[in-house]
Amino acid sequence: xxxxxxxxxxxxxxxxxxxxxxxxxxxxxxxxxxxxxxxxxxxxxxxxxxxxxxxxxxxxxxxxxxxxxxxxxxxxxxxxxxxxxxxxxxxxxxxxxxxxxxxxxxxxxxxxxxxxxxxxxxxxxxxxxxxxxxxxxxxxxxxxxxxxxxxxxxxxxxxxxxxxxxxxxxxxxxxxxxxxxxxxxxxxxxxxxxxxxxxxxxxxxxxxxxxxxxxxxxxxxxxxxxxxxxxxxxxxxxxxxxxxxxxxxxxxxxxxxxxx
Amino acid sequence: xxxxxxxxxxxxxxxxxxxxxxxxxxxxxxxxxxxxxxxxxxxxxxxxxxxxxxxxxxxxxxxxxxxxxxxxxxxxxxxxxxxxxxxxxxxxxxxxxxxxxxxxxxxxxxxxxxxxxxxxxxxxxxxxxxxxxxxxxxxxxxxxxxxxxxxx
Numbered sequence: 001x002x003x004x005x006x007x008x009x010x011x012x013x014x015x016x017x018x019x020x021x022x023x024x025x026x027x028x029x030x031x032x033x034x035x036x037x038x039x040x041x042x043x044x045x046x047x048x049x050x051x052x053x054x055x056x057x058x059x060x061x062x063x064x065x066x067x068x069x070x071x072x073x074x075x076x077x078x079x080x081x082x083x084x085x086x087x088x089x090x091x092x093x094x095x096x097x098x099x100x101x102x103x104x105x106x107x108x109x110x111x112x113x114x115x116x117x118x119x120x121x122x123x124x125x126x127x128x129x130x131x132x133x134x135x136x137x138x139x140x141x142x143x144x145x146x147x148x149x150x151x152x153x154x155x156x157x158x159x160x161x162x163x164x165x166x167x168x169x170x171x172x173x174x175x176x177x178x179x180x181x182x183x184x185x186x187x188x189x190x191x192x193x194x195x196x197x198x199x200x201x202x203x204x205x206x207x208x209x210x211x212x213x214x215x216x217x218x219x220x221x222x223x224x225x226x227x228x229x230x231x232x233x234x235x236x237x238x239x240x241x242x243x244x245x246x247x248x249x250x251x252x253x254x255x256x257x258x259x260x
Numbered sequence: 261x262x263x264x265x266x267x268x269x270x271x272x273x274x275x276x277x278x279x280x281x282x283x284x285x286x287x288x289x290x291x292x293x294x295x296x297x298x299x300x301x302x303x304x305x306x307x308x309x310x311x312x313x314x315x316x317x318x319x320x321x322x323x324x325x326x327x328x329x330x331x332x333x334x335x336x337x338x339x340x341x342x343x344x345x346x347x348x349x350x351x352x353x354x355x356x357x358x359x360x361x362x363x364x365x366x367x368x369x370x371x372x373x374x375x376x377x378x379x380x381x382x383x384x385x386x387x388x389x390x391x392x393x394x395x396x397x398x399x400x401x402x403x404x405x406x407x408x409x410x411x412x
Contacts, residue, residue, distance in 0.1 A: 150376065157379035164386050178363055181382060185366045188389040195396035196302035199279070200295055202403040 271313035272395050278305035304328050306396060310388045320385045323369025
């Protein structure tokens, strides 16, 4: 149905009001826009005072986004799709027809639409607030807080472990990550075992070279003390901190020189 | 990073010292001790040097040293019953899954830790274990070089 065929002189203000009346608020705004656009085209040809005034006023309202509390806020807050626009146009037409029969209730409708307009703006912030509250809702219990902190701690350490273990970043899921970690540890332990066998094989051959090295005596002594849980025997640690690297180099290099 | 470097040197120092001790102890071209036993001792020395380098703050290092120390066998035997009970209770309370239980078996001393500190100890253990492996690889490659040179 063509809007221009429906619109008469008396009906044009009703067309303006219809989007505000029967339709729930988020849907109403594109209808208002649509009616506004349509009617501004039609209005320029058909009516002069009232529709023209309205369209100008609406344009002014839509210009600054948050200037007035009713129209512009609704225009900003809701999203308008093309389907909604056509649907609302059809609804608009139907309501317009029904409103044609009782023309005397126009003033009442205007008043009610005004009331609706006044009621509308507090609603969307309220919904927003409820949404946020639902998101934060479970954090108030102390047990759940502690549990959440513990879980965060665990996941943080799992991340550290994932960084430590090579090839563990691609694995998804806690259980498989733990499996990877266990496999890595076991591989390292096996490698220690293998290397100790290798060192034994090599060492037994170069045994005679290292024998007679001057550090043998204090090596025996400190080994005996360490076997009774002596981590922090202070003099040896200072010695280690000072010259352990040189000692290591000297030891291996000395053996090398002796061999050659 | 500094801590890593210093613990690396401590580890290397300790391990080489125990290697020397083992060589001198094996005595005169490996007479009395079988090669298998010697490699076992080298492995024990490796773990001990890891634990010594990690220091007494770590649960895994104390557990390793306690396990490897030859002086208190009865202590090692007496403890596990109590530890097992605690572990079972902890598992029931915290709902630990299978992967965690396996990790407890792998990490020394992990059977009486809760989940958080178990993961922390695991990270430290992996760090030191990889350091130890690297050290042993270096020593063995150098020794292999020496051996090679000697064979010429």
